[in-house]
Amino acid sequence: MTPGSNLPLSAVRVAVDVTAPVRLDVSGLLLAADGKVRSDDDFVFYNQPAGPGVTHSAAAGGGDTITVDTAAVPDGIEKIVVTASLDTPGATFAGTEPTGTVRNADDGSVLASFTPPQLGTETALVVVEIYRRAGAWKVRAVGQGYADGLAGIATDFGVSVEEPATPAAAPQAPPAPPAAAPAPAAPTGQWGPPTGAPAPVAPPAPAAPAAPAAAPGKINLDKGRVSLQKNQTVSLVKGGRPLLSSVRMGLGWEPAFRSKSIDLDASVIAYGPDRKKVDNCFFGKLMILGGAIQHSGDNLTGEGAGDDEAITVHLGGLPPEVTGLVFVVNSFSGQKFSDVAKAYCRLVDAQSGEELVRFDLTHSEPRTGVMMAKLIRQFSGEWEMTAMGEYVDARTVRGMVKPAGQAL
CATH class of the missing domain: 2.60.60.30 (sav2460 like domains)
Known part of the structure; x- marks a missing residue:
């Protein structure tokens, strides 16, 4: 809502x-x-x-x-x-x-x-x-x-x-009651009180600061492709309108220098507003939520140019109970991410193929799972993407459910 x-x-x-x-x-x-x-x-x-x-x-x-x-x-x-x-x-x-x-x-x-x-x-x-x-x-x-x-x-x-009584006003000074009465702060945000709700009484000059502006550092898609650093966020808004079409999260990696082929698995976990898992999509379950999320299938080696695995999300088709998505990559075989090079994720417009957002991992850790990025639905209906790059010890998507939920 x-x-x-x-x-x-x-x-x-x-x-x-x-x-x-x-x-x-x-x-x-x-x-x-x-x-x-x-x-x-x-x-x-x-x-x-x-x-x-x-x-x-x-x-x-x-x-x-x-x-x-x-x-x-x-x-x-x-x-x-x-x-x-x-x-x-x-x-x-x-x-x-x-x-x-x-x-x-x-x-x-x-x-x-x-x-x-x-x-x-x-x-x-x-x-x-x-x-x-x-x-x-x-x-x-x-x-x-x-x-x-x-x-x-x-x-x-x-x-x-x-509450502790405030000092009584001096008898010779009977100012207008609103100025002396304790009053709640003026409503915040860009909307007034709902129809039928009592409007809080406030002095002409509100004590509380004006509604905060957009979060510092937050950017949108108006200037074209966005390259994110770890923990940076981009609002999926272009031309003042939320992006609600189909997007594809491409995930790619290469074996580190002189390393053997590496089999990684990309997945996405969908969460509700209580941070509880709704469903997850991976190589063993290629479609969830009535087709709103679809997986491209398993890549067993990581060799070759381009995305190794991709997950398509129809943003406008996600059920309302889904408010967060976390994209993860795991090494089922137990190989560590220190054996991986050039790992990245990128968000692509599924219709035009235009790359919208990219996040390149700049370091690796000897662990078996990594949370790459998350998409969070905002109160206005728009989605925000945040680069994560957080490593955990988990060889399957099942082991990612708890840490990813805590990271939302």
Whole structure:
């Protein structure tokens, strides 16, 4: 999902998993038509894990889960907002991308997922909201950030938060209430609050900095072919439009000087938003995800010019539950990458044959597996490619699943 988008819910009971690389405190607030809780009982979190139709629990794959039984939500409740705040005092969401995954709570199937855009000084976030519209229930991606933590969100939605009292204003100085009242930071990002959501009150000059610009060093395809160094990222955008056509990841290698022929195997592992494997494509499984990913077949020697093995990805045809792809190479025979020369990967437009991105490994290690590159789907729908070049000890794609998932 993208910020502000919404989807009808096909399940009566839905679970919203909120996960991130760091520890989060996740909560759910039941809001009436005025955008406020009716009482503090409508604030569901780890210390108060149950409310009317809403529960809090630890997610199986890490993070926390807010489960909403829409049939049990009282008639006076119009929406349930799911929020996340950072567990570490003073920490911000800069560099952290929490993901909200909406599932059918009964069979576990994924209904939607949402990763908010680049975040900065925010310490709390409204991730998604489950809301009632014309008798039906829907989910909306929000991604609205606050700079004053969970207390700011709770106060904004009418929860009584016990905090140290601030000094009372002098009687002779009764300025306008908005200037003296604590207010959450202005919403971040390039969109306003969702329809029907209460707009946080902020001073005319917001204390929080403007939404961050594109990440430093990030480039796109507008100037032609991109050569990446290790850990560099390119956004697969050209002319302002995300690349959603078919691309081919070509992987090549040569035996090192005076080395014997070497049999390496290229594979790709597809992951969901929870960093769990969805499927993998390799020489023993040449097509996955209904043909959205296809493998060229096994090259047994590495001899000859050009790509040794190639994996074609129809970006526009990938199912929504696939949010990350990691391309790996393994030596099943046990030969080390120190016996390999000129290893590279390159992303090619599958229709025109134009080379878009290239990454050449500049060093090798005496290990049997290497993570070459990853493609990550962004909140806007575009994909980003990052050069990796990380070596591990794994002779098959099965041994790459865990380290590659951790590297996403």
